[in-house]
Amino acid sequence: MAEMKAHTEYLTVTTDDRYEMVHLTPQLEEIVRRSEVDDGLCFVSPMHITAAIYVNDNEEGLIEDIGVWLEKLAPRWPGYKHHQTGEDNGDAHLKSLLLHHETTLPVTRGRLDLGRWQRIFYAEFDGQRAKKIIVKVLGIAKG
Amino acid sequence: MAEMKAHTEYLTVTTDDRYEMVHLTPQLEEIVRRSEVDDGLCFVSPMHITAAIYVNDNEEGLIEDIGVWLEKLAPRWPGYKHHQTGEDNGDAHLKSLLLHHETTLPVTRGRLDLGRWQRIFYAEFDGQRAKKIIVKVLGIAKG
Amino acid sequence: MAEMKAHTEYLTVTTDDRYEMVHLTPQLEEIVRRSEVDDGLCFVSPMHITAAIYVNDNEEGLIEDIGVWLEKLAPRWPGYKHHQTGEDNGDAHLKSLLLHHETTLPVTRGRLDLGRWQRIFYAEFDGQRAKKIIVKVLGIAKG
DSSP, X not given: OOOEEEEEEEEEEOOSSSSEEEEOHHHXXXXXXXXXXXXXXXXXXXXXXXXXXXXXXXXXXXXXXXXXXXXXXXXXOTTOGGGGGTOOOHHHHHHHHHTTSOEXXXXXXXXXXXXXXXXXXXXXXXXXXXXXXXXXEEEXXXX | OOXXXXXXXXXXXXXXXXXXXXXXXXHHHHHHHHHTEEEEEEEEEESSSSEEEEEEXXXXXXXXXXXXXXHHHSOOOTTOGGXXXXXXXXXXXXXXXXTXXXXXXXXXXXXXXXXXXXXXXXXXSSOSSOEEEEEEEXXXXXX | OOOEEEEEEEEEEOOSSSSEEEEOHHHHHHHHHHHTEEEEEEXXXXXXXXXXXXXXXXXXXXXXXXXXXXXXXXXXXXXXXXXXXXXXXXXXXXXXXXXXXXEEEEEETTEEOOOTTOEEEEEESSOSSOEEEEEEEEEEEOO
């Protein structure tokens, strides 16, 4: 009978810049390997509301394009109401919503089941301090 | 051996206003407790296409900012083709897509495994009538 | 005791047009039936980064509205940095991010547990060639 497994790890990321895209695929592959889950899902989410996880190409020009596009649709701007609390990161909350915060990935035969160009990124919009990411792998344990 | 559990509940929300953000975290915490799932995932989705679930800060100014931002990117407008069916809620469909409709949350040691400021909201864009939300908790049962 | 099951299928879609919305609900219902999962989650994702899965109404006018809206927020444009690699599909990557790439759906009593108007679509933004979609159903097996 199939046995179920859940495996959780927490990553900590501190970016040099306020805005930065961090490539996570190799670390996530390692976590899936350690989970010993053969078939299931891998959930990845920041534990913060000024960052997001997204799936796209690991191509430098495109990563720049994504940054410019996010800034156009959710610009840094002093006038957000949220700033009346003393914060200055209203745009980071909106950018997190625009990329939808968290991502789920498929796991098949013990590995992330990704297409040729699919890579996973942590998008930081209020960095330069330690931020946590939760990774939870849930599924059928290796035989 | 780890036993698997699935637990499903349906919430009904009727907002006073057409557009409204409803804070769901306490109700979701209760459902996770009742599920008796120790380790797994909690899936939350409206059963409608004019609403969404999102994760962000429970701060009044920010909630206003999110509403203004959604209206800017997916405005109420008489000219949508969808309105030729007699509907007037084209913008609500686009706002639902912009916030990506549904959300998945991690459950660890029998509780939502959230960061300090992460809160879950139901975003209503065509309210003033009963709308349903499905919550499904899937994972390893408490020992 | 509840037995866990995971069931994976891959769909191939080749659209006639570069931009096209493909209605997937009937095929997904079939996959959930074949999975013999009674209670759980159904994960659906393109294996490409120029497409997305979304949940919304199967209404022709609205589908047109969504296309116009995506083009407004993430326009086709020669100036993307990504195009320096020889590509011309920078907009397709941004449109995929805007619709958030992948979707998770609830499965209850062996069927997709959807609201009356919820339908699942594959949104192609760089078509006219074979593209793959992964569908993974995870949950408690039929008794």
